[in-house]
Amino acid sequence: MPREIALGDALVPGLLVLFVLSLVLLWLLDWVAGRFGLYRLVWHPSLFRLALFVCVFGSFALLLF
Amino acid sequence: MSVSVATEAVPTTRGLVVDSLKEEAGVWLFVFKTLLAYYLTGWLAMRLSLPQPSTAMLTTIIVASRQSGMVLAKSFYRCIGTLAGAVAAFLIVGLFPQQRELFLVALSLWVGLCAGGATLYRNFKSYAFVLAGYTAAIIAIPVINDPPAVFDSAVARISEVMLGLLVSGVVSDTVFPSRMRDVLRRTARAQFAHFIGFVQGSTGGNIARDTMEKAHLRFVRDTVTLEDLRSSVIFEDAEARARSGHMLLFNQRFMAASTSFQSLHHLINRLQRSANDAVANALIELYAPIGTALDAPIEAGAAARVLLPRLLTARQQMAALAPTLRNRLGPDAQVRDFDTGAALLSRFVDELHAYVDSAASLQAPRLLAPSVERVRFTRGNDFMGAGLATLRTTLTMLALGAFWIASAWPMGASAMLVATIFAGLFATRPNPTQAVKAMVFGYALGMSAGFICVFFVLTRMDGYTLFVAGSAPFLIAGLVAMMWPSLAGHGLGYAMGFAYILSVKNAMVFDPVNFMNDSIAQIVGLTATAIAFVVVPPAIGSHWLRRRQLERLRRQVGLAAEAPLPGLRHRFESVNHDLFSQIIEQTEPGSDDSRALLAWALAVHETGRALIELRNDMVDGQLPADVSHPIDLGIAALARFYEGPDAGGYLLARDAVTAAIATASEHAIARPLLNHLHLIRLGLLDGDSVLAQYMPAAPIVGEIAHAS
Numbered sequence: 001m002p003r004e005i006a007l008g009d010a011l012v013p014g015l016l017v018l019f020v021l022s023l024v025l026l027w028l029l030d031w032v033a034g035r036f037g038l039y040r041l042v043w044h045p046s047l048f049r050l051a052l053f054v055c056v057f058g059s060f061a062l063l064l065f
Numbered sequence: 066m067s068v069s070v071a072t073e074a075v076p077t078t079r080g081l082v083v084d085s086l087k088e089e090a091g092v093w094l095f096v097f098k099t100l101l102a103y104y105l106t107g108w109l110a111m112r113l114s115l116p117q118p119s120t121a122m123l124t125t126i127i128v129a130s131r132q133s134g135m136v137l138a139k140s141f142y143r144c145i146g147t148l149a150g151a152v153a154a155f156l157i158v159g160l161f162p163q164q165r166e167l168f169l170v171a172l173s174l175w176v177g178l179c180a181g182g183a184t185l186y187r188n189f190k191s192y193a194f195v196l197a198g199y200t201a202a203i204i205a206i207p208v209i210n211d212p213p214a215v216f217d218s219a220v221a222r223i224s225e226v227m228l229g230l231l232v233s234g235v236v237s238d239t240v241f242p243s244r245m246r247d248v249l250r251r252t253a254r255a256q257f258a259h260f261i262g263f264v265q266g267s268t269g270g271n272i273a274r275d276t277m278e279k280a281h282l283r284f285v286r287d288t289v290t291l292e293d294l295r296s297s298v299i300f301e302d303a304e305a306r307a308r309s310g311h312m313l314l315f316n317q318r319f320m321a322a323s324t325s326f327q328s329l330h331h332l333i334n335r336l337q338r339s340a341n342d343a344v345a346n347a348l349i350e351l352y353a354p355i356g357t358a359l360d361a362p363i364e365a366g367a368a369a370r371v372l373l374p375r376l377l378t379a380r381q382q383m384a385a386l387a388p389t390l391r392n393r394l395g396p397d398a399q400v401r402d403f404d405t406g407a408a409l410l411s412r413f414v415d416e417l418h419a420y421v422d423s424a425a426s427l428q429a430p431r432l433l434a435p436s437v438e439r440v441r442f443t444r445g446n447d448f449m450g451a452g453l454a455t456l457r458t459t460l461t462m463l464a465l466g467a468f469w470i471a472s473a474w475p476m477g478a479s480a481m482l483v484a485t486i487f488a489g490l491f492a493t494r495p496n497p498t499q500a501v502k503a504m505v506f507g508y509a510l511g512m513s514a515g516f517i518c519v520f521f522v523l524t525r526m527d528g529y530t531l532f533v534a535g536s537a538p539f540l541i542a543g544l545v546a547m548m549w550p551s552l553a554g555h556g557l558g559y560a561m562g563f564a565y566i567l568s569v570k571n572a573m574v575f576d577p578v579n580f581m582n583d584s585i586a587q588i589v590g591l592t593a594t595a596i597a598f599v600v601v602p603p604a605i606g607s608h609w610l611r612r613r614q615l616e617r618l619r620r621q622v623g624l625a626a627e628a629p630l631p632g633l634r635h636r637f638e639s640v641n642h643d644l645f646s647q648i649i650e651q652t653e654p655g656s657d658d659s660r661a662l663l664a665w666a667l668a669v670h671e672t673g674r675a676l677i678e679l680r681n682d683m684v685d686g687q688l689p690a691d692v693s694h695p696i697d698l699g700i701a702a703l704a705r706f707y708e709g710p711d712a713g714g715y716l717l718a719r720d721a722v723t724a725a726i727a728t729a730s731e732h733a734i735a736r737p738l739l740n741h742l743h744l745i746r747l748g749l750l751d752g753d754s755v756l757a758q759y760m761p762a763a764p765i766v767g768e769i770a771h772a773s
Contacts, residue, residue, distance in 0.1 A: 010216075034304045046238040 003064055014064050022057040092548040098240055099129040099544050102233040103564075104533050110228055111529070111571050116221045119568040120203060124229030126564045127199070127486065128192075129544075140234040146193030147226045150179075150200030151219050158205050162212035168205075169466035175201055177459030180488045181451040195489035200226055202485040206478045246305050249294040253312070256287040256319065257369065257424050264326060264417070265359040277330060278663045281670075282649065284323045289646040291316050292639075308427065315423040320638040322416040324674045328744065329409050331671060335751055336402060344399050347390045348406040354379035354386070355414060369424040376418045383414065401743060408740040412678070450610055457601035458488040461593050476582050480590035483565070487594045490557075498602075500554045501595040507543070507558025508591055512584045514539045514559070515566035524575060532569070539563055562587070614648045615662060618669055622707035625673035626700045630684060634677050641670060664755035669707065671748050676700060679741035692732050696742070699725035703745065715749075715759035722746045 004011045030049065032038070039045040102125045110118035128143065153175050161168040179198030183191040204222045208214045263280060295313070299306040329352075336345040358379035359372065387407055394400050461484055469477030491501060522535040540563060546556030566584060618641070625637050645666050649659070680700070683693060702721035706714040726742045729735040749756060 031306070034307045037304055039304060044239075046242055050235060050239055 015061060018060040018064070019057060022053065022060050025056055026053050092545060094241055095129075095548055096541055096544040098236055099125070099233075100537060100540065101240065102129065102229075102236040103540070104537075105236065106229050106232040107569060108529055109232065110225060111569075113224075113228075114571060115225050115228070117225055117568075118570065119564070120222060121225040121229040122567075122569065123561070123564045124226050125233045126560050127195075127490070128230065128233050129547075129560075140230055142190050142193035143196050143230050144227065146196035147200045147223060147230070149193070150197040150202075151204060151223050153197065154201040154204035154219060155215060157201070158208065158212050158215040165209065165470060168209065169470070170463065172202065172205055173459045173462035173466060176462050176485050176488060177455040177457075180458035181455030183489050184454040185448070185451040195486075196226070198489050199486050202482055206481055209478070245294060245298045249291070249298045249305065249312075252287070252291055252294060253315065253424075253427065256291060259283070259287070260319065260323065261359050261372070261421075265356050267330065277327065277334075278667065281323075281327060281663065281667060284319075285642050285645050285649070285666075288316055288320055288639075288642045292643075311423060311427050315420070315427055317635050317638065318416060318420040318423055320642060321634065322413065322420045324638065324670055325409060325413040325416055327667065328671045328674065329406070329413055331667070331751070332406055332409060332744065332747060335747055336406075341399065341402060343394060344402045344406070347394060347403055348410065351383055351386055351390055351407060351410060354382040355417070369421050369428055372421045373418070373425060376414065376421060380411075380414050380418075383410070401739070405740045405743045405747070409744065449613060453601060457597045460601065461488060461597040464597075465590065465593050474586075476586035479583050479586035480593070483587045483590035484594050486561075487591055488597075491594065491598070498595075498598050501591075501598055503552075503554025504558035505588070505591050505595055507546075507555035508562035509558075509588060510555070511543060511559035511562025511564075512566045512587070514542070515563045516580065516584075518563070519567065519580065520575065520577060523573065536567065611648060611658065611662075614644060615665060618644050618648070618662075618665060619707045619710070621669050622673045622676065623704040625676040626680075626704035630677075630680060634674075637673055637677060641666075641673070661755065668748065668755050672703065672707070672745060675741050675744045675748070676703065679738060679745070682738055682741065688732075688735060692728055692735050695721075695728040696725040696735075696738065699742070699745075703749075710756075710759055712759045712761065715756065716761065719746075719749055722749060 003014050005014050005017055006012070026049070029052065039048075042048045103122055106125050107118050107122045110121040115121065157168060157171045157175065161171060176198040179194045179201075182194035182197075185191075186194070200222060203226075204215065204219045208218045291312070295305075295309060295316075299309045305312075329348075333345050333348055336342075336348070355376070358375040391400060391403055391407075394403055462481065465477070465481050465484055468474070469481065474480075487501075487504065491504075518536055518539045523532065526532055526535045540560060543556050543560035543563060546552040546559060549556070565587065566580065568583075621637060621641055621644070624640075625633070628636070645662075648662055679696075683696065688696075699718075699721040702714075702718040706718040722742060722745055726739065726746060729739050729742055748754070750760075751757070
């Protein structure tokens with residue numbers, strides 16, 4: 001995957017695209033977790049969510065570098 | 066002796082210290098979180114070598130001024146606002162790269178529209194508008210002499226603002242978060258317990274009018290608070306989001322049940338006043354099974370489910386009881402009153418059952434099914450107030466822009482930027498004139514502190530840690546003041562003035578001349594905003610706006626009479642509640658204004674609801690034209706009367722309703738409608754309600770006796 005992507009002739013960093021992608025993925029996971037009450041099994045839901053986001057974004061970023 | 070005194074004194078002092086520490090803990094938690102977000106943003110911005118770390122840092126202060134939980138909700142709207150502002154800046158610069166006049170006019174219009182939008186949406190959506198105006202200004206104004214640089218400027222500003230938003234969102238969500246979900250749950254439980262307790266407590270039947278008014282006030286507050294909380298909690302908590310539909314339904318059913326309950330008690334009160342005690346007592350007797358059914362422990366935590374079978378039993382008891390009570394009554398008129406009451410009562414029991422049912426499904430640990438019914442909470446927004454805010458802000462910006470062009474003032478950009486920020490921030494304040502004064506004072510103070518900090522402290526500091534150590538003490542003073550209600554305006558002004566004038570950069574520049582010029586420009590911009598509030602006074606809180614809103618509230622009857630039926634009940638109830646709570650916020654409790662308002666709200670509420678039920682039944686009944694025509698006329702006359710109440714309109718409405726009743730009682734097919742019509746007529750004839758001032762001087766008691 002290229003490190004910079006041309007969107008409408010404007011060069012956009014690939015990381016930004018991946019950031020948005022991982023936000024969407026996190027939103028999906030969040031929806032599932034909320035629908036089935038999975039956050040009740042976690043001590044600090046928002047910290048868990050942040051950590052999950054870091055994992056998702058980090059593993060996406062590994063595709064680039 | 067001294068020993069005994071000492072031992073007595075120690076625990077009290079200690080208790081005092083602990084208590085005041087507990088109180089202060091919230092304040093210091095806010096200060097700590099804001100500082101953390103502020104400096105973390107600054108550090109990141111410098112590490113990422115963004116051109117203006119100070120913009121990112123200032124964003125955290127703008128955002129911190131209004132956060133108390135619910136941060137993710139706000140972040141969502143803020144991001145949208147930032148992007149919209151960037152697009153607007155692009156458009157404005159792209160359209161008028163060479164014409165500075167048109168450029169300034171377009172920018173002023175955009176900023177004005179954003180301020181108007183912030184006024185229109187009083188909840189966290191207003192943030193989006195504040196930031197849309199702010200971002201457009203900080204992107205477009207600096208490139209006014211060099212339009213091709215707009216793209217770089219936009220990318221840099223978006224990155225900075227977004228970084229500020231992101232960091233403050235993460236900090237407040239993860240560092241000692243205050244969970245709005247618990248508040249929501251507590252509020253819903255309290256609403257449920259209060260309503261059930263109130264219904265159960267009023268089994269005796271006789272509720273004084275002012276108790277009723279207070280109860281209505283509380284019902285409305287509960288409803289609107291719940292809706293406000295719900296709409297923000299869904300961004301914060303995935304589980305609450307999954308239950309959002311149930312929550313909406315719960316609230317709608319609450320409104321429906323409380324309205325029917327009030328109508329019922331108004332009816333009983335009226336009957337008692339017009340010496341119709343036999344009917345009133347029969348209704349109270351019929352009502353008794355509900356009281357016993359609800360007589361179960363409903364403290365927080367106990368399931369609402371236990372009430373469901375009890376309510377069903379109560380319903381069967383009431384159905385069995387009704388014929389015996391009906392036979393006991395003598396003349397025809399009494400039977401008709403009783404029928405009206407009984408119909409209202411059975412509607413109320415159905416709605417109460419539905420309400421308890423949705424409470425039970427909310428309390429269930431697992432989500433059983435997706436929401437059965439789709440409902441919306443419609444807001445009653447006022448566009449005139451927003452228009453006024455737009456006008457004021459646009460005028461301010463135009464005046465500043467004209468002055469900038471005419472005087473070729475090198476610092477005009479600064480003045481306009483500051484005016485943009487504050488126009489948005491002030492637009493939503495209930496008493497902006499006071500707030501602006503406090504803010505100007507605080508801002509000047511903050512800039513003086515900034516001067517001391519920059520030229521006497523920071524010149525001796527080296528590195529980011531020392532920068533934090535050198536500037537934090539100055540900032541803390543402002544942040545603490547922000548948390549004190551009496552000093553909140555001063556504190557916000559101080560913190561913003563300080564953060565703005567500090568203008569931290571990777572390679573710090575110390576330039577006293579520029580500093581002074583910039584300070585003067587910012588004070589000019591802020592003062593211009595303040596003057597604008599005097600020239601174009603704010604609509605919020607004024608007598609004019611209150612009258613307008615009262616008119617809108619009355620026009621709700623017209624809505625109930627004329628709007629298309631599907632979903633109308635929810636729409637009517639939610640707009641009513643929202644409007645009413647807006648007006649209540651702006652009136653002093655206990656004043657004449659507030660009493661008149663309450664009286665009108667009760668009348669509108671009861672009549673409108675009866676009209677909707679009547680129209681629903683009319684559609685179901687499929688009446689022939691000669692039957693439905695007089696009823697339609699009656700409905701229309703009522704709507705006209707509420708739109709512009711006067712004595713003539715009152716007589717017209719009363720006669721039209723009487724005619725409708727006469728027609729309906731002649732035709733067997735229209736019998737079910739009679740109850741609603743009768744209820745409307747009794748409401749019209751109520752000598753105790755707000756309509757009394759339009760009644761002719763004829764003896765009222767006789768009228769009612771005649772009517773019933």
